[in-house]
Amino acid sequence: MNGYANPDRPDQRLSNAEREDAVARLSDAQIEGRLTPSEYEQRAASVRSAVTRGDLAPLFADLPEVAPTVSAPPAPPAPPAPTVLSGPGTLPPPSAGPLPPAPASVRGSRALGGRIGDTIMALTPFIALGLFFWSGFNGGFVWSWLWFLLIPVVAIIIYGPGGKPDRGT
Template identity: 60%
Template sequence: MSGYAEPERPQERLSDAEREEAVGHLMTAQAEGRLTTAELADRSASARAAVTRGDLAPLFADLPSAAPRPAAPTVSEPPLTWAPVPEPTAPMGRRSRALGGRVGDTIMALSPFIALLLFFGFGFWVPGGFTWSWLFFFLIPITGIIVYGGGAATERNR
C-alpha cells in the first residue's frame, strides 16, 4: 500500500493484515502526539471496519504520509573472527588405546563379570573356597594394566 490518504487503487478490498497495519500507523500517530486517545479509538474502529482501501483515506487525510522512516544509526561492532579448525591427523571414529583395540576393550568390560563368576564358582564348589576366592577380584585391575598399561608410553611419544 503506497499511502493511506491517497491509495493507488481505492476500490481494492483490504485484507485483515492491511487493516491491522493501518491501526498500527494510527497508534504511531497517537504516540507522536498527532491524535488524542479518543480520536485513536474512533479511527481504529473505523479502520477495522473498512472494506476497501478508499475507506481508509478519510482516516489518514489530516496525517502526514505513513512512509517508513530511516532507522536510527547503530553502533557497529567489529566482526568476529574465528580461528581455523585444525585438520584431524587421525581418521575419524573411535580410537582405542587398548592392547588389541576393541577386543581389548571387550575383555576389560567383561573382566568384572568373569571375576564375579570365579568368586562364586570357587566359593561354592571348592571346600573352604570363600576364604581365598576374593582374590579373583584382583583380576580386574590386572586386566586393566595389561590391556591399557602399554598405551601410556606410546601416548607420550606422539
C-alpha cells in the same frame, strides 16, 4: 498498497488483513506520540468499519508516510563452505561445520600401548564379569564383587592416574 493516505485504487474493497495492518500502523503512530489515545480509538474504529481504500485516506492524511513492510519467508541457510586443511592437525574455523575424521596417524590414543591398551580396557569389564561368576560359583559370591575393582585399576594403569584430557598429541 502504496499508502493509506494516497491509495492506488480508492474504490477497491479492503481485506481483513489490510484493516488489521492499518490498525497496527495507527497503533505505531500512537506509540510514537503522533496520536492521543482517544484519537487512536476513534480512528481504529473507523478503520475497522472502512469498506474501501478511499475510506482510509482521511484517517492517515495527517500522518507521515511509512513504507509497508512485506514479510518474506526466511531464506534457507547457506551451505557450509568447503573445508580446506593445510596439513595434519590443522583445524578449520569453528563455523565450518563438523570436522572430518582425522587420519589414523593424527588421531592418537592416550592409552599405554596405543590400540592394544584400548582393547585391553574394552575387555576388562567382561573379564571382571567372568571372574565374578567363576569365583562366585567356586567359593561364594560374598567377596566375588571385588573383581569389578579391576575396571578402574586397569583404567588407571592404562590411561594414567591424572585423568588429564587428551590434548590431541
